[in-house]
Amino acid sequence: MTTSPPPTIDLGLGDPAHPMPSVVSATLRQMADRPSLGYAPPGGLPALRRTLAEKLTAVNGLDATAREVVVTNGASQGIAAALAELCRPGDRVLVPEPGYPAYRAVCRSLGLTVTGYGVPAGDDTAAQPDWDALARSAAGATAVLWNFPSNPTGRTADPAWYPRLYAVLREHPALTVVSDEVYEDLCFGTRHVSPAARAGDLAARFVSVFSFSKGYAMTGMRVGYVHAPGPDLATRVARRHYAWSMSTPTLSQVCALAVARGARDYPAGHRAALMSGRDRLVAGLRASGLSVATPEAGCFAWADVSASGLDAEAWSRAAAVRLRVLTAPGTEFAPHDTRHVRLSFAVGPAELDAALERVSAWAADGWRPAASARPAEVAR
Numbered sequence: 001m002t003t004s005p006p007p008t009i010d011l012g013l014g015d016p017a018h019p020m021p022s023v024v025s026a027t028l029r030q031m032a033d034r035p036s037l038g039y040a041p042p043g044g045l046p047a048l049r050r051t052l053a054e055k056l057t058a059v060n061g062l063d064a065t066a067r068e069v070v071v072t073n074g075a076s077q078g079i080a081a082a083l084a085e086l087c088r089p090g091d092r093v094l095v096p097e098p099g100y101p102a103y104r105a106v107c108r109s110l111g112l113t114v115t116g117y118g119v120p121a122g123d124d125t126a127a128q129p130d131w132d133a134l135a136r137s138a139a140g141a142t143a144v145l146w147n148f149p150s151n152p153t154g155r156t157a158d159p160a161w162y163p164r165l166y167a168v169l170r171e172h173p174a175l176t177v178v179s180d181e182v183y184e185d186l187c188f189g190t191r192h193v194s195p196a197a198r199a200g201d202l203a204a205r206f207v208s209v210f211s212f213s214k215g216y217a218m219t220g221m222r223v224g225y226v227h228a229p230g231p232d233l234a235t236r237v238a239r240r241h242y243a244w245s246m247s248t249p250t251l252s253q254v255c256a257l258a259v260a261r262g263a264r265d266y267p268a269g270h271r272a273a274l275m276s277g278r279d280r281l282v283a284g285l286r287a288s289g290l291s292v293a294t295p296e297a298g299c300f301a302w303a304d305v306s307a308s309g310l311d312a313e314a315w316s317r318a319a320a321v322r323l324r325v326l327t328a329p330g331t332e333f334a335p336h337d338t339r340h341v342r343l344s345f346a347v348g349p350a351e352l353d354a355a356l357e358r359v360s361a362w363a364a365d366g367w368r369p370a371a372s373a374r375p376a377e378v379a380r
């Protein structure tokens with residue numbers, strides 16, 4: 001008799017297992033009886049833009065108007081559309097290292113070149129972004145992608161850093177910051193502070209990008225939004241968005257509006273669930289002998305797997321093949337990072353415990369790697 005293999009556990013993606021705000025299902029039920037939906041305007045439903053401008057002003061301190069807000073297909077499209085409007089093919093963009101892999105992918109698809117700058121990734125809570133590298137490579141660059149709370153490190157930004165960022169902008173007047181703040185609602189100890197909020201006369205040099213995906217567990221709805229201050233950048237971003245996809249789905253925007261108006265307290269519960277996942281994951285990995293800093297935000301742990309004797313790719317591959325646990329190796333986030341593996345703690349507790357049991361058994365077996373196959377060959 002053959003036994004079937006245990007189910008694959010996906011710790012490779014940051015797709016929250018937490019249920020969406022209940023107002024989303026209520027809205028979907030109401031919308032089900034509508035005979036038709038129609039396109040939304042390219043910039044987004046006016047009521048949603050207004051509500052988001054109010055949120056950006058009250059919560060993020062950005063002094064936003066509805067005209068400066070563009071609703072996009074997730075933060076992903078907002079970042080891409082902003083870069084497409086800010087840069088010309090051949091321009092150079094500075095990206096965090098380690099950083100969210102889509103930044104490099106988007107730049108590649110827009111014909112932009114990238115230069116990495118280091119961001120804090122380990123246990124040292126006093127560590128800061130590599131300001132010298134940032135200042136050095138800013139000459140001749142068009143945009144800098146800034147991402148705190150960070151994917152993959154789970155580190156938050158200390159607002160005390162911001163004057164250093166503003167100094168780089170003053171020194172390089174052609175540079176714009178695209179600030180990706182999709183994890184703003186998932187800070188476990190501190191409150192997120194938008195860098196544009198304290199930038200004074202430099203605020204117009206920040207395009208700030210947000211999302212319903214992470215804080216509200218609405219990844220599949222695909223609703224993000226861009227704040228592009230000033231008279232015309234938001235209009236250009238909306239036109240770009242129109243050229244690429246017409247508009248963000250009306251149904252998703254109606255749900256996002258219901259959430260923005262009626263579920264502002266939802267992230268607190270989501271954070272509590274994530275914190276318990278974080279604590280389980282960090283404790284489990286440490287018990288298996290791996291070194292991992294406690295994430296301050298988000299849904300990922302950035303574990304140093306070098307104690308296993310394997311490099312990150314080999315560890316990740318063996319975890320996929322041997323344990324049927326999917327993870328993401330460091331090289332996806334920084335070209336030369338062979339020590340770290342990113343693991344999501346956004347899955348439910350039972351799955352997380354099962355994954356950790358498998359890791360622990362593997363550690364007890366001396367981290368023996370498995371044969372050939374690559375992680376992608378294991379079915380999700």
Ligand SMILES: Cc1ncc(COP(=O)(O)O)c(C=O)c1O
Pocket residue numbers: 014073074075076077100147150151180182210211212213219222223224
């Ligand atoms: C840092 C970061 N930015 C943007 C995104 C994409 O967000 P959205 O679902 O809003 O497109 C992700 C998704 O994982 C992310 O980690």
